[in-house]
Amino acid sequence: MKTYRIAAIPGDGIGGEVIDAGVEVLQALAARENFALAFDRFDWGGDYYKRHGRMMPQDGREQIRHHDAILFGSAGHPDIPDHVTLWGLRLAICQPFDQYANVRPTRILPGITSPLRRVSGPELDWVIVRENSEGEYSGIGGRVHQGLPEEVATDVSIMTRAGVTRIMRFAFRLAERRPRKFLTVVTKSNAQRHAMVMWDEIAAEVAAEFPAVTWDKMLVDAMTMRMTLKPESLDTIVATNLHADILSDLAAALAGSLGIAPTANLNPERQFPSMFEPIHGSAFDIMGKGIANPVGTFWSASMLLDHIGEPAAAARLMRAIERVTATPELHTPDLGGKATTRIVTDAVVAAIQADNS
Numbered sequence: 001m002k003t004y005r006i007a008a009i010p011g012d013g014i015g016g017e018v019i020d021a022g023v024e025v026l027q028a029l030a031a032r033e034n035f036a037l038a039f040d041r042f043d044w045g046g047d048y049y050k051r052h053g054r055m056m057p058q059d060g061r062e063q064i065r066h067h068d069a070i071l072f073g074s075a076g077h078p079d080i081p082d083h084v085t086l087w088g089l090r091l092a093i094c095q096p097f098d099q100y101a102n103v104r105p106t107r108i109l110p111g112i113t114s115p116l117r118r119v120s121g122p123e124l125d126w127v128i129v130r131e132n133s134e135g136e137y138s139g140i141g142g143r144v145h146q147g148l149p150e151e152v153a154t155d156v157s158i159m160t161r162a163g164v165t166r167i168m169r170f171a172f173r174l175a176e177r178r179p180r181k182f183l184t185v186v187t188k189s190n191a192q193r194h195a196m197v198m199w200d201e202i203a204a205e206v207a208a209e210f211p212a213v214t215w216d217k218m219l220v221d222a223m224t225m226r227m228t229l230k231p232e233s234l235d236t237i238v239a240t241n242l243h244a245d246i247l248s249d250l251a252a253a254l255a256g257s258l259g260i261a262p263t264a265n266l267n268p269e270r271q272f273p274s275m276f277e278p279i280h281g282s283a284f285d286i287m288g289k290g291i292a293n294p295v296g297t298f299w300s301a302s303m304l305l306d307h308i309g310e311p312a313a314a315a316r317l318m319r320a321i322e323r324v325t326a327t328p329e330l331h332t333p334d335l336g337g338k339a340t341t342r343i344v345t346d347a348v349v350a351a352i353q354a355d356n357s
């Protein structure tokens with residue numbers, strides 16, 4: 001029997017609660033399938049930082065380098081600046097492992113109500129592809145004359161032809177596999193006349209390689225309106241690191257709750273392990289209360305299974321998730337319900353066990 005090695009990194013806040021739930025559900029699933037999962041848990045994050053002065057050990061990446069995939073909770077701690085936690089853990093894995101394609105599916109699961117009045121469900125079914133290795137989050141910049149009146153601070157957005165071409169190819173390929181074969185390229189080339197103009201040019205060049213895909217272009221500001229007013233006019237979306245970061249939080253809210261949304265940080269060439277995580281952060285306001293919605297982690301776990309080559313198990317997990325979200329008594333407080341993380345996890349495990357297809 002094939003055994004996959006998964007690195008579980010709960011991180012901070014509710015990360016521990018949702019990753020425990022995710023591991024439990026994945027093990028229940030493996031018990032029904034013809035494969036095994038071996039989890040190694042890495043307690044990196046804010047508490048580790050307080051003991052060691054860094055978010056993960058110096059050789060941390062080496063420790064997870066040969067795992068089949070990474071299941072990640074969240075990074076963020078109330079006592080540590082956000083840029084330290086983000087760059088010290090999440091981005092310290094994403095960037096060196098060249099997880100350049102961040103994929104964020106958004107749709108309204110059965111039983112979930114969108115805050116959009118006119119949307120009942122099928123009108124909103126998107127996949128957002130976020131460039132995950134450069135752009136506005138390249139990390140290039142600095143500060144001089146710190147604290148003095150003449151202080152200068154820069155963050156330089158870097159776009160490379162290689163980086164833009166590979167994310168465009170990834171997005172067009174993904175759009176080609178979806179029924180509508182339709183891609184929207186988000187841009188801001190009216191105001192940013194260098195890198196974003198190159199971004200547009202490369203989109204047009206790559207489009208020629210995918211004649212089956214219809215595509216259009218949208219300024220990021222206008223995109224927020226189109227997402228809320230005409231969600232049915234969108235399918236696959238590609239955007240820069242910053243733009244997609246913002247648009248995907250909007251997408252998660254429009255689909256019902258931040259607690260449901262999943263994401264995959266992919267190294268498509270599989271030179272390094274890819275990382276799967278819920279979109280939400282560490283949510284310290286609800287930590288330890290047992291009410292964190294684990295669905296975003298479960299959906300991410302389904303994406304993980306697809307990636308490692310277990311699509312039947314991935315589909316079984318999605319069916320179990322949808323059966324549970326369709327039942328309002330199984331909704332956590334973020335969805336207006338009273339269920340706990342425990343109740344939702346047990347219900348998903350039971351749905352996996354009861355699924356005979």
Ligand code: ATP
Pocket residue numbers: 014074075076077082258259260279280281282283284285286291292293294296332334
């Ligand atoms: P971070 O700084 O790590 O991004 P944050 O607390 O600023 O964390 P989020 O964790 O993304 O931001 O959460 C925003 C709010 O959404 C939280 O305060 C919480 O109430 C709610 N929330 C987020 N995730 C969940 C979840 N899985 N279940 C229930 N509520 C959630």
